[in-house]
Amino acid sequence: MLSNGYVSGAFVNYFHRAAREGFFAPGRVNLIGEHIDYNGGYVFPYALHIGVHCAIAVRNDRALRLFSENYPDAGVREYDLDDLRFQGCWADYPVSVVKTLQALGYKPENGCDIFICADLPDGAGLSSSAALEVAFAKTLRRIFGFPLTDQEIAFIGKFAENHFIGVNCGIMDQFVSAMAQPDRALLLNTAALDYEYVPLKNAAVVVVNTGIRHALAASAYNTRRRECESACGAIGVSALCSLSPQEFDARSHLITDAVCRKRAHHAVYENDRVLRAADAMKQGDLARFGELMNESHASLKEDYEVSCEELDFLAETAQKMPGVYGARMTGGGFGGCTVNLVEPTAVKRFVSDIQAAYESRSGVRPDVYL
Ligand code: GLA
Numbered sequence: 001m002l003s004n005g006y007v008s009g010a011f012v013n014y015f016h017r018a019a020r021e022g023f024f025a026p027g028r029v030n031l032i033g034e035h036i037d038y039n040g041g042y043v044f045p046y047a048l049h050i051g052v053h054c055a056i057a058v059r060n061d062r063a064l065r066l067f068s069e070n071y072p073d074a075g076v077r078e079y080d081l082d083d084l085r086f087q088g089c090w091a092d093y094p095v096s097v098v099k100t101l102q103a104l105g106y107k108p109e110n111g112c113d114i115f116i117c118a119d120l121p122d123g124a125g126l127s128s129s130a131a132l133e134v135a136f137a138k139t140l141r142r143i144f145g146f147p148l149t150d151q152e153i154a155f156i157g158k159f160a161e162n163h164f165i166g167v168n169c170g171i172m173d174q175f176v177s178a179m180a181q182p183d184r185a186l187l188l189n190t191a192a193l194d195y196e197y198v199p200l201k202n203a204a205v206v207v208v209n210t211g212i213r214h215a216l217a218a219s220a221y222n223t224r225r226r227e228c229e230s231a232c233g234a235i236g237v238s239a240l241c242s243l244s245p246q247e248f249d250a251r252s253h254l255i256t257d258a259v260c261r262k263r264a265h266h267a268v269y270e271n272d273r274v275l276r277a278a279d280a281m282k283q284g285d286l287a288r289f290g291e292l293m294n295e296s297h298a299s300l301k302e303d304y305e306v307s308c309e310e311l312d313f314l315a316e317t318a319q320k321m322p323g324v325y326g327a328r329m330t331g332g333g334f335g336g337c338t339v340n341l342v343e344p345t346a347v348k349r350f351v352s353d354i355q356a357a358y359e360s361r362s363g364v365r366p367d368v369y370l
Contacts, residue, residue, distance in 0.1 A: 062082055099164055
């Protein structure tokens with residue numbers, strides 16, 4: 001995590017005055033429970049120590065001026081608080097948060113100078129956009145005194161992304177970014193929105209980045225959602241994860257489209273795996289947790305078809321390495337990262353072995369986050 005001193009110093013550099021408020025929001029890995037936060041399922045994300053920092057000072061006029069250290073070439077982007085128009089650049093994300101707040105009646109009284117910097121890679125499936133939305137919304141809440149809870153902040157981020165950015169994501173990423181606690185994973189029931197924190201003991205979470213982002217990721221994501229909705233219609237439920245595996249097996253023949261049936265099979269069985277994985281974690285059965293991670297990867301590859309060669313290589317190679325309990329792709333898929341649950345004493349060797357294996361296959365040394 002970048003220090004507060006770094007962030008306030010950088011703010012002064014760019015805006016030539018001091019910031020008044022700032023917030024950090026973390027990125028996440030999802031340990032298990034993939035592509036079911038929009039199917040009413042359980043998910044089990046874990047916040048990273050890297051994320052997005054936001055610093056703000058209020059202005060005397062109605063201008064929003066935004067600068068991101070991660071997009072220096074974009075320069076300072078300027079928007080009019082009374083007529084927010086998207087500019088097709090990174091700043092549309094925070095601006096869509098302002099639009100959502102305004103629609104809900106939370107109207108910033110003045111313009112602001114806004115500085116963003118992230119130590120989280122963009123487009124790596126670690127929720128950099130959710131972290132940006134949450135860090136910015138929390139900063140605005142503080143500076144303008146909006147009476148919003150952390151959960152409401154999460155929903156504002158999701159709304160902004162769904163309605164203004166056009167990604168039909170679920171609630172997982174914004175929820176964990178807004179609600180995370182250190183060293184504890186968040187077990188979230190996305191249907192009832194109840195949740196609990198589960199400590200991660202005696203295991204290290206190692207994230208390995210393929211460095212790849214396939215172009216079809218966003219459109220394929222929305223297609224998967226539609227396939228799940230069509231399976232729901234065929235089977236007569238409002239959410240796939242309301243079914244147990246047994247109930248699903250008894251009714252799956254009602255889904256006549258073979259592709260939609262496979263998608264639904266993944267969702268129902270993945271939800272069941274999350275519940276079993278959470279029990280295993282609570283009982284300290286890391287071997288069992290790891291097996292469920294491996295099964296999750298296979299299901300995302302075969303049934304949900306959101307993996308890719310690079311992710312399969314990293315996950316399947318890691319699964320055979322000593323000291324690795326389990327490995328799988330994490331996030332939306334089609335590139336991005338794998339998450340690996342590793343015995344603490346084996347981490348050093350695992351990191352150098354997996355980096356070497358990926359490098360000899362692709363010529364690129366993958367980034368690793370511990
Ligand atoms: C993306 C979305 C999440 C979730 C995951 C897949 O990260 O933003 O809502 O659907 O993909 O589990």
